[in-house]
Amino acid sequence: MIPQFHAQVSNMIIFRLNFYIFPRKELSVEGPTDEFLCQTTSISFLAKYQFDFNACIHEGISYLSKTQEEEALQNLCSAYENALLGFSSEFKEYVEIPTVRTADVFFTERMKIRFHEWRENVLKYPEDPILKGNDCGQNVDFQMVFFKMHPAIMLNGFTSHQLKLIQLVLRKYFKDLLYFCVSGENCSSQKLVVYTDSEKDRASLMQEVKEDQLRSGKLKIHSAVGFRHVIDLLMCEGKLIVGHNCFLDIAHIYKKFIGPLPSSMEEFALSINKILPHIIDTKHLISSNNFIQYLMKKKKKSLSSAFSLLCPQLSSASQNLASTRSFVKVDVQADELGSSSWNSGAKHEAGFDAFMTGCVFAQACSHLGIKFEQDSSILDLARNDNLKSYINILYPSWNSGxxxxxxxxxESPVSCYKRKYPKIEFANIALIWGFSSKLKPNDMEECLCKVFGTASVISVFFLDRTAALIQFNKMELVNDFLVLKDMLEKDDGPVSVLHPLAKLLEGGNTRAADYDTYRDICSSSVLTAKILFADQAEAIGIRWKTKIRPACKETSELDVLKDSVSEHRSNKNDSEKQNQHQFSFEEMLNSL
Structure with a gap:
C-alpha cells in the first residue's frame, strides 16, 4: 500500500496494490531451483482465506535475491571466460575422432567433405559465397547466413552428439572455421560455423562474440531480478516502512530478496538496519503508547482489533457507529476490480491487511500530534520527533516480553508485553530420549513433579516422539535427576519398580544427559540420514544410558535417595490429591 496525503482536500489517498510473487526459474544457468517448505497448517490457512495458488504460480512476478544475482553474474563471467566456445577451435589439443561406431565414422567423413566444399566455395566467390556456386544454401540442415559480416553456416536438426563430432572435425581439419553457439531470437540457441580469413580476424571475432554474449547474459539476469527492483528502490529511498507485527515479514523479505538469514539475531538486526534504516511496527506503537492503549481500552492488539477500534469510520463492523473523536480521512484509489473488494473485510488478504495497517498507523500518528495538513514533501515521518522512539523497535512474536x-x-524486556514462554536457562535443561512412545509431555511432567516438587518443572519440550528437553526451575535438579535415574536403573528391587520415575524408564532404553550433550549431538561431524533424535544419537555411537556431570559423580546414591524421600515427603499432600491410592516413598522404604 502506498499512501499519499492530499493537502487540498485534507485527506490521505491510498493506492492499494495486490499481486503475487513466485520464484520462477528465469535463467538457464545451472544451479538449484528454489524450494517451498510449507506446513500443512499454513496451506490450510491460505486455502481458508481463498488464496489463489494457481494465480500465484502462473501469474506471480519472478525475482532473484541479491545473493542469487551475484552468483548468476559470477557464473556468467566464469562461463564466458573459460568455456564460451565449448569445443571450439581455440583448444590447441586435438582429440581423435572416435571410430568405435561405424555411423560416427561415416558422419564425420561426410561433414569433412561438406565443410571442405563450402570453404572452397567461400574462397572462390568471396564477394557473394551464398548465391554463387553453392549447394549448401539449399539444404535445411546447412543454412547459409552471414554472422557479423562473416560467411557462416547455421546448423539445424543435429543431435548434441553430432554437434560434438562436428566440433571435433573443425578442430582437426579446419583452423579457419569457428564453431559458435549463440543466443538467437526468442532465447533460442543457434549453432554456427563461421569462416575467418586470418588469425587476427579470428581473435577479433571471438572477442566480439564474447562481449555480445556477456552483455546479453547480463541483460537477462537484470530482467530476472524482477520484483526485487522494487525492494532496491525502497532501500535507495530510505522511506519509512510500516508493518504490523512485522518481524517475520522482514525476515521473509531478507531471505527472499537479500540472501540467507544471518546466524545470529544481532547480525540479522544490524543487517536489516543497513538496508531498511527506518521500520516501524504498529503493534509496538499501539502497545507502548499509553494514550492509544487508553483509546483501545487495553483490548487485543491484533491488526483487525486495532483497525476496528482506532478506525471505526472505515471498519465494516463499526462504520455506523457515531463518535466524537476526529479521524484521518482516507480515500482509496483502486481499479474496477480492486475497488469492489477493498472494503469487503477480506481478512488476511495482502492488500486489505496493508490497508488496515496504513490506516492504523495514520490514526496513531494523528493521536501522537503529527499534522498531515502540512505539505507532504516536507513531512519526513522517518525522522519525526514524535515517532523516533518507536522506529526500528520490533516485537518478535515468538517470545513476547x-x-x-x-x-x-x-533484545530487551518491555513492561507492556507479557512473556508467553519462560526464559530459557540452558544449565537448567536435561535431555532425555529413548522413552516409551506412549509417554506424553503431561505424563513426563507429572512423573518428575511427584519426585522433585510441583513447581520443579518449568517446561517439557518434545523434540520428536523419541526425545524431549526438560527445563527445571533449579540447576541442581538436573544433577539430581541424572543421578537418581542412574541409581534406579542399577537397582532391581521394588523401589525401582514402584518409584514415580519407573514410568519414565519403562522399556529399559531411556537415556538422559544435560544440555551440553544435546548441543554436542546436534553439532556432531558424523553425517547421518536418521530423522528421529534417538536414531541419530545411536548412529553417532552413544551406548551409555545416563551421562552425569563430573561435578556430581561423587554424590552417593544414599544421599540422593534421602533427598528424594525428603522432597517427596514435603509434597506428600499434593501427590495424594493427584492419586489417593499411591504408596508414599517412605512406605516403600519401610517395606524393604
Whole structure:
C-alpha cells in the first residue's frame, strides 16, 4: 500500500496494490531451483482465506535475491571466460575422432567433405559465397547466413552428439572455421560455423562474440531480478516502512530478496538496519503508547482489533457507529476490480491487511500530534520527533516480553508485553530420549513433579516422539535427576519398580544427559540420514544410558535417595490429591 496525503482536500489517498510473487526459474544457468517448505497448517490457512495458488504460480512476478544475482553474474563471467566456445577451435589439443561406431565414422567423413566444399566455395566467390556456386544454401540442415559480416553456416536438426563430432572435425581439419553457439531470437540457441580469413580476424571475432554474449547474459539476469527492483528502490529511498507485527515479514523479505538469514539475531538486526534504516511496527506503537492503549481500552492488539477500534469510520463492523473523536480521512484509489473488494473485510488478504495497517498507523500518528495538513514533501515521518522512539523497535512474536532494537541488535524486556514462554536457562535443561512412545509431555511432567516438587518443572519440550528437553526451575535438579535415574536403573528391587520415575524408564532404553550433550549431538561431524533424535544419537555411537556431570559423580546414591524421600515427603499432600491410592516413598522404604 502506498499512501499519499492530499493537502487540498485534507485527506490521505491510498493506492492499494495486490499481486503475487513466485520464484520462477528465469535463467538457464545451472544451479538449484528454489524450494517451498510449507506446513500443512499454513496451506490450510491460505486455502481458508481463498488464496489463489494457481494465480500465484502462473501469474506471480519472478525475482532473484541479491545473493542469487551475484552468483548468476559470477557464473556468467566464469562461463564466458573459460568455456564460451565449448569445443571450439581455440583448444590447441586435438582429440581423435572416435571410430568405435561405424555411423560416427561415416558422419564425420561426410561433414569433412561438406565443410571442405563450402570453404572452397567461400574462397572462390568471396564477394557473394551464398548465391554463387553453392549447394549448401539449399539444404535445411546447412543454412547459409552471414554472422557479423562473416560467411557462416547455421546448423539445424543435429543431435548434441553430432554437434560434438562436428566440433571435433573443425578442430582437426579446419583452423579457419569457428564453431559458435549463440543466443538467437526468442532465447533460442543457434549453432554456427563461421569462416575467418586470418588469425587476427579470428581473435577479433571471438572477442566480439564474447562481449555480445556477456552483455546479453547480463541483460537477462537484470530482467530476472524482477520484483526485487522494487525492494532496491525502497532501500535507495530510505522511506519509512510500516508493518504490523512485522518481524517475520522482514525476515521473509531478507531471505527472499537479500540472501540467507544471518546466524545470529544481532547480525540479522544490524543487517536489516543497513538496508531498511527506518521500520516501524504498529503493534509496538499501539502497545507502548499509553494514550492509544487508553483509546483501545487495553483490548487485543491484533491488526483487525486495532483497525476496528482506532478506525471505526472505515471498519465494516463499526462504520455506523457515531463518535466524537476526529479521524484521518482516507480515500482509496483502486481499479474496477480492486475497488469492489477493498472494503469487503477480506481478512488476511495482502492488500486489505496493508490497508488496515496504513490506516492504523495514520490514526496513531494523528493521536501522537503529527499534522498531515502540512505539505507532504516536507513531512519526513522517518525522522519525526514524535515517532523516533518507536522506529526500528520490533516485537518478535515468538517470545513476547521483549523487543529488538535494529540499530544495536540488542533484545530487551518491555513492561507492556507479557512473556508467553519462560526464559530459557540452558544449565537448567536435561535431555532425555529413548522413552516409551506412549509417554506424553503431561505424563513426563507429572512423573518428575511427584519426585522433585510441583513447581520443579518449568517446561517439557518434545523434540520428536523419541526425545524431549526438560527445563527445571533449579540447576541442581538436573544433577539430581541424572543421578537418581542412574541409581534406579542399577537397582532391581521394588523401589525401582514402584518409584514415580519407573514410568519414565519403562522399556529399559531411556537415556538422559544435560544440555551440553544435546548441543554436542546436534553439532556432531558424523553425517547421518536418521530423522528421529534417538536414531541419530545411536548412529553417532552413544551406548551409555545416563551421562552425569563430573561435578556430581561423587554424590552417593544414599544421599540422593534421602533427598528424594525428603522432597517427596514435603509434597506428600499434593501427590495424594493427584492419586489417593499411591504408596508414599517412605512406605516403600519401610517395606524393604
Amino acid at each position: 521483549t523487543v529488538i532494537d535494529l540499530r544495536t541488535g540488542a
